[in-house]
Amino acid sequence: MLLTHYTKKPLFFIIWFLIFSSASSQVKIFVDPHTTNSIKGHLELNRQKYFNISSGGKNFEKAVGNSKLLKTYLDDYKINFGRDLGMVRSQVKYGNSVIEDANRPGYVDIERLKLKIKPDNSASKSFKLRWNNLDVANHEGHNAYPNFMEKYGAPKKEDEQYPVNNEAAAELVTTILKYGFNDFNRPATYEIVNEPHWSLLKEQKFANLHLKVHEKVKQENIETLIGGPCYSVGYFYKKNYSNLNNFGAFIDNTNAKLDFYSFHIYDFLQWSEQKKDFSGRVTTGLPLEGVLDAIQNYTINNFDKEVQMVISEHGGYLSKEETNLVPQALATKLIGPKKENFKYEMTRRSITDRLMTRSAISNTMTFMNNPHIIRKAVPFILLETVGWNPKYYATLLVPKNYEKGNAWQETANFNFYKLFSEINGKRILSECENPDIQYQTFLDGKHVFVVLNNLGAKTETIDFNFTNNAFKSIEVKKHGQNKDFTPYFKEETLQSLDDFVLEGRESVVIKLTYNSTIKIKNQVDVQPYYSKVGQKILMAGEKINFPIKVSEYNEAAYATLRISVGRDNDNAGKQINVVFNGEQLNVPIEGIADYLQTETEYGSTKIIKINPKLVKEHNDIEISFSDGKVGGIGSVVLRVGLSKN
Template sequence: MITKFIYRTGLVMISGFPFFGQAQTLVEFDPSCVRYINQTTELDRSKYFNIHSSGNDAEHTALYQDYNVGQGRGFWGAFSAAKQQTGEVGEYPSLKTGDQSLRPVNRKIGTEHPSSAFKDGMDIEKAGDWAVNYFNYWVSDEERPEYFEVMNEPFVHAKDFYQGGWNNDENQRIKRQMAELYASVGRKMNQAPSLANMKVIGYSSAWPSMELQDFGHWNDNMQLFMDIAGEEMHAFATHLYDGVNVEGQDNKRSGSNAEAILDLIENYSYIKWDEVKPHAISEYGAIEKGYGDDYSDLASIQTVRSINHILFSLLEREDRMEISIPFITGKAQWHINEANNYQPYQAVLWKPTNIGEPNPAGWEYTPRIHFYELWKEVRGNRVWVKSNNPDIQVQAFLEGKKVFLALNNLDDQEQQIQLSNFAKVETSAVTTKRLKIYADQLPEMSEEEATTIPAALTMVAGETLVMEITLAEAPSASNTVHTKHYYSKQYLQTIVQGEAIAYSFGGVEKSADGYAYLRMSIGRKHDRSKQPVVMVNGHEVAVPDNWKGYDQANREDFFGMIEIPVPYAFLQEENEVSVTFPDSNGRISSLILQVHSFDEPQQQLVVGLKDKSKNQNGFKFYPNPTERMLSISWDKELGDDDPQVNLYSQEGFEIRAMQTKFLPQKALLDLGDLRPGLYTAYIHMGGQSAYGKVIKK
């Protein structure tokens, strides 16, 4: 979508409250502030930087060593092995007996085609017993995967297992049986102490268009699977793909759509089990169209743009992420045959040096290596970084003197980015890797050396960059920010014009300072409103008109997650939220409260200038800090239309012991009776609102 950005000239605003309609993205950064997502701070590379292959030849071994990459996923398992030996699906070799000691595993996914694992009317108990026996006695320690994904994308193959044309009842009957097979295998393996290191995941959703048929797709697929097999699953497997079409409009999941899909799965997991089971994104990337039938480097690189877009979303869920596999395959030599004109498979990481000939003379990397090149050094613990624009995704990690700062442009337009507070960071070296991917020309992968961090950046559409910043000295931790997610027991709420939809969020933990968002995911027709009236504990909060990624106009419905900033002062331990739309149609699929809490006040977000400091909406809060009087003034064009001023403690309580005097274009607040501390001032007037952090000396 066409995004809207802001300038921030004085740091007196609550972090996380962008005002829309201005000019530039602001990225803020503090390498001395450690960040936790729930209990997780260290980047676990094995969750993200893998290849969709389990090869062990010379080229694979070099990749693992040179690029810090792990094995990801391979097509072989208990049922393929049984079919190979017995010649029939559902028939298994005689079971072995023996040692019951704990079996070691290798961090990769083993999966199988449904045609090797499933048939209508099969004995699922027998299948579960065979899976346990196979992984105990029929594979070597080197071959045994940590994850068993019983079938790859089974539900899209349900139609292959009954006679005649399409029949929805038959399709649902087969899908239920498939889910029951998953449940049996999961239950049997979970009950086997020798396989305690293995995890069953599923169902490997190929087409997670949850919103279709008023969320009938969700009901008939992922919800059905979770209801039948979810109890026995360690993680829920989903495939996320952008559609990249050089001849027409792209159809993307990256951005708000992928966020809404994963949020719905998490919310339903919480409803069923009072816990959020993790994700296993066993494939993700892009499906290219319009580049011809033969392999091309231009087509090959398109998926890397989408992989980076989706990766940033997955990095924000590390505490709920079991494993993810970008769809970058090995050599796929099965594809090099006469029927395919001896062309390599489009998804490969290695292509023959003699494309078009039957026997590869050697192997060289395809442009997909740029993904691993870009990220190969990134490691460490999370540190605080924040973008005020949902289309500019950010991540930052610290190890010793090294900071790894990553930015990604989800937008289809070039973006200007201001780097705030970066000039305060003393550096000795800065290496910047930039990957620019185009629809109609080969990519640009560059590496630049400098001694300081730039004050501003320009990023082209879809660009990803990673800075490796060497600090003058390793920073000591001066603060910690904890990111936590709170779920409600409501989901898939029908939207009716003028009717408030209520949500409750309990047990919310607050600290000295912070910011928060409501993650509102909605599925609606495109002509319906995306900006409801949202009330948090009786206070109205503004809903932005921007979200991650594009506008989804070429999809049948809009299905996406919109982040709604919530003043930290509005939050309490127990919270009541209402959402009211001005029109009917569609559903709120999930509403999740995301809270970022600092152990200590985040001074650069609180202390403004000693003189007047103008915020984004034409309001000024000054002086800040103040010993007694706080002035809030505003631009003349805003008028004096019945201004409303409130003051809140950091615990979220409204301060009533305060005198307020109104003058033309100004409000004077007497804070003399308040104890020293941090407060939030709020002003609403003429359809405009502003929030300011205030320190009372």
């Protein structure tokens, strides 16, 4: 359906009527290429935030070792760099540059370190011209500091050691950052330790280490951002969302002063013979939207500000398999008996690769939906690991037959980068009625990109509605899984988007090309407004009001209510009751609700489209659980699209 152009608000109410008031077996998606849709002023897609490999980039050219492949990876797939590990540890263990200062016991001899330490200048001139800075997130290894520094152990893990003298530790970190890098490869962000033990998060001395390093780096005018705690998990919806408290304690102990806060996020999957599917603790997609909201709701209420987030590892994998690869017994069931050739081995690997890309795509769609708080996000996909484990599960390249020196074989993890390779430009207005379908839309000159990710296993038919459907060509990339769970990647040219089919757990990028550059005629900026009441456990039968103030309610063009939910398994009803300013809302239950429920908990985010006419300056949102049992609410956030014409 073609809708004519509009002025200011009227069309938004047409959108409301068109998408959300009519019943249909098809999923309705509305796209307006003429209206930009920034989030807190973030309009342009920053590819360095999202489309990264887990590599520091310094040795990328040498490792690939092939100019044609380099061009493919950098120019065609547009891969960026994301993660490095062990900045201090590598200097202490391998650098022959860190000794104790004879005049300052417990401190490093800084003058010697300055003389010994050398930046890596091996990158070619053409490589350096691609970026001003590689924008890498560096996180430190465990037990990184030299033995001559006095240390303490984590309360519940004594062999995980940290320096007592924060001043000495901060001096060492700052010196390495300043003299061990050049402006091209200096880390953009630094986390004091990779995945510390959970018992440290409430320890003030652990927070003080972060604060001292942060202070010292700022004093030296080093641009690297300092943050943490680089927590190993992000399923804060556990225990009725009370698992958020441990992370919150670290924010409290650092007084929300760090440049960013961080955790890793993975789907921990296993094969279910009963379900004939891979399932487990799934945090990507809807649960992660709520986790991000809950952290911001916490910092807004306690520190009157949002905080930046760095996710230096994310993805999904087989968590109970020793190698994280699909075991042969399961592979035999899915793809047939083992064959003595490497093609079969790569097919077996591809099932594991698909689990990684599926989760990484779901995460990335969430991160792109939160550009105002995401500083960096890195899929845990390494370039290669031939030096220490050629069979490692999370790589782009493996040597044939896993033998060092053999030709590189590309794994199916490349599908992540191939899928997203072209998208660029400005965020534009779009809406979708189905919470199981993640969507993002961008305008780049005369090209419109529609990015969809089906979180559910159900095949959906899409009914697209564009305000301008005069596109001259339709190109589609599709990435999904076959019945045997091996991945597929397809590229197609379509004549029409009528009755567009989105397969279960399929991700697509639709590129629409128009005859000329599309003109922007309207601007919308999305502002998140947070409830004054944050994380709460609702007792049996309890109703709680979550008030939200919207100062610019008169400019509301559209609105979306987001409620993060966490429930223990024995209380895990999935329906909530919501009354918005006196009006009972229809709260859709996501189709993947059962898939999100584990043996111990259920976590998700309820996303509810709100008629903008209902939004007032002072809004009351009354929430209860439909089954009347105990449950947790992590956050209540009203995202309001404000007309900026």
